[in-house]
Every structure is written in structure tokens, then in C-alpha cells.
């Protein structure tokens with residue numbers, strides 16, 4: 111049984127929080143993406159050969175999108191649950207007749223929505239700098255939603271695990287950003303010398319970037335189904351962890 | 365006796381560090397009563413509330429609210445329980461009215477602006493409805509928390525130290541709010557370490573200390589059982605010994621014979637009557653006095669004496 115009214119309340123309130131800071135939330139990624147496009151797309155890209163028949167400026171779009179998506183989704187979601195814990199307002203959620211389903215659909219749904227809005231803005235920004243077309247638009251949207259869902263859940267776990275602000279920031283900074291940079295955002299894996307092309311495949315982000323690139327241009331470093339599978343697996347793992355957290359009340363209930 | 369609305373049975377809580385914050389608490393709360401949980405800081409009051417409201421996982425024991433076992437039927441029970449926490453924790457950036465409407469939705473109720481307006485008006489918050497919570501004074505923030513807790517029209521309301529750190533006037537305001545609850549038939553459980561508050565508001569009082577519920581009784585019964593009258597009569601000239609006419613009273617000379625001290629009665633007013641008799645006896649014996657200071661013992665005194673007794677008992 112899911113309390114849809116409770117779910118809706120959580121969802122709309124989280125979105126409201128986002129809109130309250132919409133200016134920063136939108137301006138930062140737009141600015142960052144623009145800078146990347148100016149530096150990599152225009153300045154460097156002009157001297158780069160096409161990759162797999164795709165112009166370099168267009169080639170980096172899915173990777174850049176993934177870079178912003180992973181960072182923003184994780185931090186949005188982790189802050190969404192960390193802040194109420196930090197300020198104490200979480201008492202209300204814990205004392206309400208809501209369980210894991212309402213909480214997740216509310217918080218994670220809102221984080222996903224924000225991510226989709228961001229993705230749209232980034233794609234529009236990219237349009238100002240390069241010309242591109244998306245081969246499988248529906249699959250692209252589906253894939254972005256899946257990744258957003260998975261990393262919203264991941265951020266949620268992070269926000270419950272962290273007991274201070276440093277911890278909240280450290281995972282994205284130490285793991286997410288470097289792995290995304292190394293994950294084939296700016297290059298194709300087979301441009302790497304041996305054995306680095308094989309080692310690179312141990313980086314899970316490679317599959318995400320590659321998967322999104324496939325939905326854009328129909329070609330990629332790894333098989334699209336492997337990418338989908340890994341994304342779904344990560345989603346399932348995060349869901350299981352959260353179900354366990356709610357069952358035991360870890361870091362939520364004293 | 366009206367029906368039980370909340371039943372705690374052998375409730376214990378041991379925190380991970382090993383601290384036993386609740387120790388085999390048994391308590392039944394009846395529908396419509398105002399119950400004060402009285403105890404010093406660290407006694408376990410907030411833990412007890414937390415256990416009922418889902419913030420604390422009990423180590424053992426059962427909690428039943430409205431006949432639902434909280435371990436299994438928590439959704440049904442929680443929908444009817446409201447909580448005003450001890451700390452002023454609210455989303456500071458949110459406007460008052462939206463915060464209260466959110467609480468109603470969170471508890472699964474359909475929006476009802478008229479109801480929200482009524483709640484805000486009853487708490488004198490209506491003209492602040494569009495203000496961000498951070499712009500409000502401490503007393504108003506507390507009332508916003510109350511409004512949030514009332515937004516889903518609970519039958520059982522917990523107020524954790526509702527008047528901690530507020531001035532006398534605001535405290536009176538809080539009492540008025542609790543009176544409103546009483547009139548509406550809402551059962552209220554409040555915690556406090558202001559005895560005055562328990563005395564003013566509660567129908568029944570439970571005294572908690574070190575996680576143990578030492579005593580639960582009707583406020584009047586507790587006063588009658590443990591109450592005392594204490595009177596100090598300042599004499600015009602010192603006495604060396606008590607006059608025979610006063611021998612029958614629990615009275616003694618103090619301050620070098622310049623003052624008489626009476627300690628007696630039982631909290632029903634019998635003490636006051638005896639003090640009146642004593643003054644007549646003094647006049648009858650030709651002893652003049654300059655002043656009389658009579659004081660009924662408060663719950664505070666009861667409390668202190670109870671804790672004192674506890675302390676004296678060997679462990």
C-alpha cells in the first residue's frame with residue numbers, strides 16, 4: 111500500500127526547494143557546460159579528427175551531459191535527505207505514516223525530475239556551440255532517466271551515510287568526478303594505449319558514458335545492452351541498500 | 365474510566381552506547397486526558413515520545429496506540445498522532461502556510477485550506493502565513509511547529525517541552541492552546557521540567573527519572589498524598605519554649621525562638637485550617653506575632669522529596 115498523497119507532498123516540496131534556488135541550480139551547469147564546449151569543442155575540437163564518424167564537438171556531448179548529470183543528481187539527492195537529518199526536520203518524515211516507498215518515490219522522483227530538467231538545459235546549451243542530432247531520442251530519454259534514478263538512489267544512500275558535510279562532498283569529489291573524466295567523456299576508449307584500454311573497462315562510468323553515446327550516435331565503445339544491464343544492476347543494488355536502511359532504521363532512527 | 369488510547373507495556377530502550385534511557389515503562393493513557401511527564405533533564409522523556417512516534421526503536425516491550433500495535437500497524441497509528449518536538453527544527457526558508465499544508469499532505473490528508481486557516485488563526489499565526497519561518501520569533505516558531513503537528517487533526521498530541529526557554533507570557537499562551545486541545549477532546553501528552561506547568565495543565569502526572577516511571581497519579585491525588593503546608597510565623601518577641609496550647613500541632617521554634625515553623629496538612633487544605641487555629645491559639649495565649657508566611661507545597665516539592673527518598677534508598 112502506498113500513500114500517494116504523502117508521496118505527492120514530498121515530491122512537490124522537494125521540487126519547490128529546487129525552484130527556490132533555480133537560478134543557481136541552472137546557471138552553474140549551463141556555465142560549466144559552455145566552458146567545456148568553448149575549450150574542448152571549439153578550441154581543441156577543431157584540430158581533432160572525427161571519432162567514429164562523429165565530429166569531436168558532438169562526440170563529447172553525451173560525456174559532458176553524464177558528467178553534470180552524475181554530479182548534480184548525486185548532490186541534489188544527498189542534500190535532500192542530509193539536510194533534514196542535519197537540521198532535525200526529519201522528525202516529521204519519521205513520525206509520518208510513510209514508509210520506504212513514499213519516501214523514495216518522493217525524494218528520488220524529485221531528484222530525477224530536476225536531473226531531467228538539467229539534461230534538457232545542457233542539451234539546449236550544447237546546441238549553441240555544436241550541431242548534433244540524436245539517433246535514438248526515446249532511448250536517450252529512457253537512458254537518462256535510468257541513470258538519474260540510479261544516482262538519485264546513490265545520493266540518497268550517501269545523504270544517509272554522511273554524518274558531516276565533508277563526507278557528503280568527498281564521494282563525488284574523490285570518485286565520481288575523476289571516474290567520469292576517465293570514463294571516456296573526452297575520448298574513445300580505443301584511443302588509449304594498451305593495457306589502459308582494458309583497465310579502463312573496470313571503470314563503471316565508462317559504460318554509462320558509452321551507453322548514452324550509443325543512444326546519441328548509434329555507436330559506442332561497449333555494447334549498449336551491457337551498458338543498460340550495468341545501469342539497471344546499479345539501480346537494483348541501490349534500491350536494495352535503501353530497503354535495508356529503512357528496515358533497520360540505520361542512521362535514521364535512534 | 366474512558367478508553368485507553370495509548371498503552372506502553374514493558375517498554376525499554378538501551379541506546380547503542382549501552383545507556384538505558386527507558387527501563388520497563390508501563391503506562392496507560394486515557395482518551396481526552398492531559399498527561400504531564402515530569403522529570404529532570406536526561407530522564408528519558410524525549411526517548412519515550414520518540415519510541416511512540418517512530419523516532420526511536422524500542423529495545424523491548426510493546427506500544428499500542430488506538431488499539432494498533434506500533435511494531436506492525438504503525439501506519440494507522442501514526443496517522444492519528446501529532447508530534448511537536450523539543451528542538452525548534454523547521455525548514456527556515458519555507459513560508460508558514462505552505463509548511464503547515466505540507467504537513468497535512470505528508471500525513472496523507474487531502475488539502476483543506478479552510479482547515480489550515482482555522483489552525484493558523486487559533487494559534488495567532490494567520491497574519492504571518494506568508495512569512496518565511498526564519499523571520500519569526502522563537503515563540504512563533506514553536507507555534508508553527510504546533511500548527512504543523514495539528515495539520516492532520518491528530519487525536520493524540522505530543523508536546524515535548526513546549527515551554528522550555530519561553531517567557532511567562534508565552535507560557536500562558538501555551539497553556540491556553542492546551543486548553544483548546546482539551547476542549548476539542550484531543551489527548552495531550554506533554555513533557556516538562558517546569559512543575560508549575562504540570563500543575564497548571566495536567567489531569568495526571570507521571571514522574572520519570574533515569575528511565576523509570578516512578579509514580580503516576582491524578583494530580584490532585586498526588587497533591588493530597590504528598591502535599592504539605594508550611595507556615596512561618598514571626599513572633600513579636602522571642603520564646604524560649606513552645607506554649608502548651610500549641611503542643612498538639614506539628615510545630616517547632618526556630619531562628620532562636622523568634623519564629624514558629626509549622627509543617628503539616630496533606631495537600632487538601634487541612635494545613636491552612638490548622639494554621640488558622642494556631643494563630644487563634646497564639647492570641648489566646650497572649651503571644652503576639654508580626655507576620656505569617658503560608659505556603660502550600662507544589663509538585664516541585666513533591667518531586668524533590670520523592671527523588672530524595674529514592675536517593676536515600678540503598679541501591
Ligand SMILES: Nc1ncnc2c1ncn2[C@@H]1O[C@H](COP(=O)(O)OP(=O)(O)O)[C@@H](O)[C@H]1O
Pocket residue numbers: 364379380381383385403404405406407408409410411412
Ligand atoms: N540518540 C541517542 N544516543 C545515545 N544516547 C541518547 C540518545 N538520545 C538520548 N540519549 C540519552 O538518553 C538519556 C535520556 O535522554 P532524553 O530522552 O532526551 O531525556 P529527556 O528528554 O528526559 O531530557 C540521556 O542520558 C541522553 O543522553
Ligand SMILES: [Mg+2]
Pocket residue numbers: 409410411450524525
Ligand atoms: Mg527531552
